[in-house]
Amino acid sequence: MEEKKKKKSSAKTLQTAREAGYFGKKMLAGTRQAYEEGKPVAWSMVDWWMGSTITKAMGIELCYPENYGAFCASVRKAEPNLDYAESDGVPNTICGYARNCIGYTRKLKENNFIIPEDSPSGGMPKPLFLLACGAVCDARYKWFQSLGRYMEVPVWTLEFPQTGVNEYFMGDNKKDNIKFMVQELREFIAFLENLLGKKMDWDNLSGKLDTFFKTHELAHKVDLLRKSVPSPAVCTDFWSIMIPHLYMPEDPEALDFYQRVYDEVKYKVDNKIGAIPNEKYRMLFGELPPWHTLGIFDEFAEKYGVAFAFESWNYHVPSPLPDDERYGINDPLELIARYSYHKFNEHAQVAREQCMEPTLFTAPYMKFVKDYKADGLFCHPLISCRPATYTLMHVRNLLMEKFKVPSVVVEGDIVDLRVFNEEEAHSKMEAFIETMDHYREVRKKEGFEW
Amino acid sequence: MLYKAGLDIGSVMAKAVIMDDRDILSYSIRPINGNFAAAAGAVLEETLAKAGLFLEKLDVIGSTGLGASFLSCPHMEITDVACQGRGINYLFPSARMVIEVGDQSSRVIKLTEKGKIADCIINDRCAAGSGRILQIIAKVLRININELGGLSLKSTNSVRFSTGCSVFAETEAISRIAEGTKMEDIIAGLHYAMAIKIYGMAQKAKLEDICAFTGGGAKNLGLVKMIGETIGKNLLVPEEPFITGAIGAALMALEKAGSPC
Numbered sequence: 001m002e003e004k005k006k007k008k009s010s011a012k013t014l015q016t017a018r019e020a021g022y023f024g025k026k027m028l029a030g031t032r033q034a035y036e037e038g039k040p041v042a043w044s045m046v047d048w049w050m051g052s053t054i055t056k057a058m059g060i061e062l063c064y065p066e067n068y069g070a071f072c073a074s075v076r077k078a079e080p081n082l083d084y085a086e087s088d089g090v091p092n093t094i095c096g097y098a099r100n101c102i103g104y105t106r107k108l109k110e111n112n113f114i115i116p117e118d119s120p121s122g123g124m125p126k127p128l129f130l131l132a133c134g135a136v137c138d139a140r141y142k143w144f145q146s147l148g149r150y151m152e153v154p155v156w157t158l159e160f161p162q163t164g165v166n167e168y169f170m171g172d173n174k175k176d177n178i179k180f181m182v183q184e185l186r187e188f189i190a191f192l193e194n195l196l197g198k199k200m201d202w203d204n205l206s207g208k209l210d211t212f213f214k215t216h217e218l219a220h221k222v223d224l225l226r227k228s229v230p231s232p233a234v235c236t237d238f239w240s241i242m243i244p245h246l247y248m249p250e251d252p253e254a255l256d257f258y259q260r261v262y263d264e265v266k267y268k269v270d271n272k273i274g275a276i277p278n279e280k281y282r283m284l285f286g287e288l289p290p291w292h293t294l295g296i297f298d299e300f301a302e303k304y305g306v307a308f309a310f311e312s313w314n315y316h317v318p319s320p321l322p323d324d325e326r327y328g329i330n331d332p333l334e335l336i337a338r339y340s341y342h343k344f345n346e347h348a349q350v351a352r353e354q355c356m357e358p359t360l361f362t363a364p365y366m367k368f369v370k371d372y373k374a375d376g377l378f379c380h381p382l383i384s385c386r387p388a389t390y391t392l393m394h395v396r397n398l399l400m401e402k403f404k405v406p407s408v409v410v411e412g413d414i415v416d417l418r419v420f421n422e423e424e425a426h427s428k429m430e431a432f433i434e435t436m437d438h439y440r441e442v443r444k445k446e447g448f449e450w
Numbered sequence: 451m452l453y454k455a456g457l458d459i460g461s462v463m464a465k466a467v468i469m470d471d472r473d474i475l476s477y478s479i480r481p482i483n484g485n486f487a488a489a490a491g492a493v494l495e496e497t498l499a500k501a502g503l504f505l506e507k508l509d510v511i512g513s514t515g516l517g518a519s520f521l522s523c524p525h526m527e528i529t530d531v532a533c534q535g536r537g538i539n540y541l542f543p544s545a546r547m548v549i550e551v552g553d554q555s556s557r558v559i560k561l562t563e564k565g566k567i568a569d570c571i572i573n574d575r576c577a578a579g580s581g582r583i584l585q586i587i588a589k590v591l592r593i594n595i596n597e598l599g600g601l602s603l604k605s606t607n608s609v610r611f612s613t614g615c616s617v618f619a620e621t622e623a624i625s626r627i628a629e630g631t632k633m634e635d636i637i638a639g640l641h642y643a644m645a646i647k648i649y650g651m652a653q654k655a656k657l658e659d660i661c662a663f664t665g666g667g668a669k670n671l672g673l674v675k676m677i678g679e680t681i682g683k684n685l686l687v688p689e690e691p692f693i694t695g696a697i698g699a700a701l702m703a704l705e706k707a708g709s710p711c
Contacts, residue, residue, distance in 0.1 A: 406569060424572070431559075432533035434567040 008295035008422075009074060010236035016261040017237035023244045023254065024071055027063055028121050034061040035125035040196060043124060043147075045140055046246065046314075047133035048304060050181070050340040051158045051188055053212055054333075055245045058192045062131075063124045064247055068104070069097035072269035073291035075414040081107070082416055096384050096415030098143040105147055113151075125210060129153050129195060131243035135160035135344070136314070136360065141300050145227040156191050158184055161332050161339065165357050168348040174341070181337035189333075205332050207230040213326075213339075216317040218258035225265045226309060230274025232265045235285045235308035236297050237275065242315045247315075280305030281375045281436050284368055286395060287312055287361060287388040290380060290415040296425060304433050309372040313364040314388075318343040356398060361391035369403050373450040375436040377407040378429075383419055403442050404442045408432040452631050453501075456700025457494060457525070458533065458693070459517030459634045462553045463666065464489035466497040467696040468508070476500035477693045486517030494521070511704025514695050516554065526703045533698030538662045539565025540697055542638040547658035549648055549677065549685070550694075551667025553581045556644075558651040560658065564663045565698075571651040579647040581667045583619060587640050588624050591633055595670075602672030604639040609639030619643070628642055641673045645680035652681055662686040 012018050031041045037171040044052050052062055057246050072078035073096070081103030086092055090102055108126065109114045116121035132144035132155055141157065148155035161177040168174065189200050222241075226233055233241075244254035268275070285308050290296070300306040320326065321335075323343055329335045344360050351363035368374065379396055381389040396407040408428050412420035443450065451470055457579060458465040460482070467477040470629050478496040482489045491514075511525040514533040518525075527560045548559040556579045560569040573579040588595040602608075609626055619640065624637050644667075652661075659681045660691060667673050668691035678685045688694055 409571075427529055427531065428570070428572060430529035431570050433568050434532055434535075435569060438562050438568050439564055 008293050010294040010298050012236050012240055014233050014237040014241070014261070014264055016257065016264050016295075017141050017233070017240040017435060020240040020243055020257070023137040023257070024067060024115060025121060025249075026144050026253075027067070027243075027247060028124065031061045031063040032115070032122060032125050040128045042129050042131055043126055043127040043144075044131040045133045045144065047131065047158060047189060048135055048340045048343045049158070049212070049249070049362060050133060050135075050160060050336060051131050051156075051185070052247075053208050053336065054185065054189060054205060055192065056199075056250060057196075057208050057312045058189075058196060060192075060196075062247075065101040065104075065124065066097045067243065067247055068124055068185040069100040069415045072100050072104075072120045073340050073417065074122055074294065076292055076417060078292070078415045082418075092296070092416070093384055095137070095139040095143065096382070096413045098139055099384070101143070102147065107149060109151060115283050126151065127153055130155040132157040133160055134158065135162070135340075137385070139385075154195070156188055158188060160344075162358070163341075163345055163348075163359070165348055165351040165359055168345055168359070169215060169352065174345075178337050178341060180333065182331070185337060202332065209332055209335060211252055211255050212250040213320070215251075215255045215258050217320055218255070218262050219245040219317045220260055220319055222258070222265050223310075225262075225269050227373075228269045228272075229373060230272065230276075230279040230283070230344055231282060231307040231341045231372075232268035232273065232275055233311040234275045234297065234301070235289070235311040236294050237414075238244075238311060238315070239291075239294065239318050240290055245317055246315055274307065276301040276305065278305040279307040281433070282307055282309040282373055284365065284372065284374045285311035286310065286313065286377055286379055286392050288380065288382060288385060288414045290420050291414055293304065293412075293422060295421055296422060299426070300429055306429070306433075309374060310368050310380070313361060313368075318346050354398065354402065356394070358391070360439075361388065362395050362398070365395045366398065366402065369399055370449070374405055375440060375450075376405060376432060379407050379409045381409060381411050382413050384413055384416065385412065404446060404448065406432070406435045406439050408435070452704070453503060453507050453568065454700040454704050455494065455497065455508050455511045455702065456556065456696040456698065457490060457491045457513045457515075457521060457535070458519065458530070458695035458699060459493075459513065459515040459520060459569065460553060460695075461516050463692060464493040464517070465693050465696045466493040467693050467700055468497050468501040468503060469697070469700050474697065475503075477690065477696065479690075479692050483516065486520035487522065488523045490517060494523070494604075496610040497664075498513055508706045510700075510703045511535030512699035512701075512706075514699045519670050520634075524562050526706055528699050528702045528706070530695055531572075532567055532697045533555060533666060533702060534577045535561050535567050535698065536565045537694030537696070537702045538664060540610045540701060541688050541694065542660075542662050545658075545662040545686055546653070547661040549652065549661060551581050551644070551663075551673070552665040553585070556648055556651065556665075556667070558655050568632050569655045571655045573647065573651060579644060579651075581665065583640065583644065584667065584670065584673075586620050587592065587623050587637065588618055591627070593633070598637050599669070599671035599673060601634045601635075602641050602670075603675065605632070605634040605638030607632075608642055609635050611639050611643040625633050637672065638676070640662065641676040641682070648677055649680045655687070656675050657681060657683075659683075660686065662688070664688055664691045666692060 055271040081100045085103035113126040347363035351359040381394045399405040410425045529636040663685040
């Protein structure tokens with residue numbers, strides 16, 4: 001079995017995407033070096049930038065167990081961690097990132113917090129504290145809570161309001177939520193100051209935020225360029241280039257990198273160079289990818305001419321904050337709160353127009369499907385993730401109902417290779433090509449633009 | 451006159467058909483017996499012999515199924531979902547939905563008027579929804595799989611299986627036998643459990659008015675009746691449900707070749 005399921009990573013189509021792995025390695029190496037030097041290190045969840053920039057401004061190096069889980073999966077070395085977590089009683093229906101992290105942490109603790117030598121990419125050092133985030137997912141609460149107890153380190157959970165569509169448009173709802181988030185951040189800073197015994201360097205934070213926004217503006221421009229036909233970049237490119245904007249957008253190297261990504265993609269758009277040579281179909285991918293088998297998307301491109309034009313709402317930067325929210329705000333914490341809130345609610349208007357709930361994970365696809373002229377949606381429901389799964393079935397139905405765009409469903413997991421069946425994926429995609437052809441005709445008859 | 455062959459080399463049975471421009475000239479079905487290559491070669495030879503043709507006379511060969519790649523002569527491999535769709539469209543042009551219960555998987559395929567795939571729901575993770583469970587329970591009951599259908603039609607008080615899992619269904623069947631439950635009631639209960647799963651899949655794809663049922667499962671009259679009743683349709687069943695994939699493979703090979711090779 002081990003022999004059969006050999007590594008199948010993607011070749012990627014952008015040169016910059018091939019170089020993006022540097023940032024993941026830099027992040028992990030940075031935390032290990034800091035740990036060696038006795039400097040503070042923390043583990044953070046993806047928090048849609050709410051607490052991580054603040055943490056870094058306090059001089060703490062961060063690494064991200066979710067990113068580490070994706071990395072372990074991509075080199076097909078997650079299974080030993082998953083097995084170790086499961087042998088400790090963790091059910092295999094728990095989030096793949098969490099299981100990988102729990103298995104890894106158990107090994108770390110059993111090795112007296114000396115990183116085990118066989119840890120992929122050098123491993124994550126023991127954290128001073130854990131930064132959790134209440135956005136999106138219920139499993140993440142218990143995951144860091146249990147890790148905190150296990151490693152005997154403090155856990156700080158940033159609550160993140162999950163606003164319903166109707167509520168978003170109610171009176172002072174947005175104002176109240178932002179106020180709540182700012183208060184959360186103030187308390188978080190007080191926690192950090194107490195933990196480290198030093199005060200926040202506000203100038204440092206403002207400087208980092210400045211770089212952060214510049215990086216994200218470029219990342220957003222890249223997203224807009226990807227509307228072009230043929231598609232200048234595909235999902236496997238994005239899943240590489242996202243590392244700097246998702247995890248370290250305040251790093252000047254990330255900003256430089258994104259300028260190069262933008263230049264490369266712009267050149268391809270200007271010269272009508274497609275990411276794949278024979279683009280026949282344009283698909284969306286929802287939502288979390290099978291990190292262990294990204295090479296399969298290269299195969300779909302080669303066999304059927306499928307370009308995955310856009311993907312994974314949750315990893316993308318939002319559109320820039322409106323000017324009055326960005327430039328009229330002097331408190332950096334309010335700026336952060338507004339931006340993170342904006343990420344989750346910028347498509348609320350689309351959700352309202354389409355009479356749908358929730359906004360997150362669903363409404364963005366109603367926009368993507370038109371903007372990126374999608375012929376189909378590849379749904380990847382995860383046995384271990386509810387938020388990124390139940391919404392997919394909703395999206396699938398809505399895309400068909402409102403846009404006559406069909407979907408293909410291939411079950412799997414982000415990290416756990418053992419529940420992904422490549423043959424099944426190929427056989428479903430092969431049949432799905434005809435389905436996309438059929439619905440192109442249907443859309444044409446019904447007067448859709450693509 | 452163009453001659454085309456279609457082969458469907460499944461996990462349990464190898465099926466072949468030979469067609470001319472319009473009609474099926476011959477077909478054969480034989481068990482795989484653990485050797486895909488031998489079964490594929492033999493079933494083609496047998497079908498050629500029945501049609502009174504030689505391999506060289508064939509203009510195009512299409513193949514599908516798990517063991518399609520084991521066919522040694524030049525052929526075109528085609529996805530089995532598409533083949534089932536085309537095969538059913540050839541036999542029942544009015545059908546807009548196909549339910550296929552094979553050994554490895556169950557599928558609900560929605561068809562366009564040309565027999566192309568408009569949607570497809572596949573249950574291939576779970577043996578309880580596929581023909582495999584029929585084999586498992588036949589073995590537990592120590593009867594031939596072909597007897598399941600007839601026996602189940604005699605049931606007056608079908609058992610309700612409390613699980614959707616084939617492993618547990620097997621255990622449950624053993625328990626019912628030990629309790630003295632009639633064999634026909636156990637089989638009818640099994641058919642009902644399968645029908646419910648398939649109904650769920652058909653609903654997901656939005657049930658169509660005219661539905662066909664094919665694959666090895668469609669040879670089981672009890673299952674045909676149970677699925678028909680559960681989804682509330684009179685199912686169109688081919689005279690020989692095993693060969694619809696092979697028919698589709700022959701038709702699609704010619705479509706894809708554009709002109710004879």
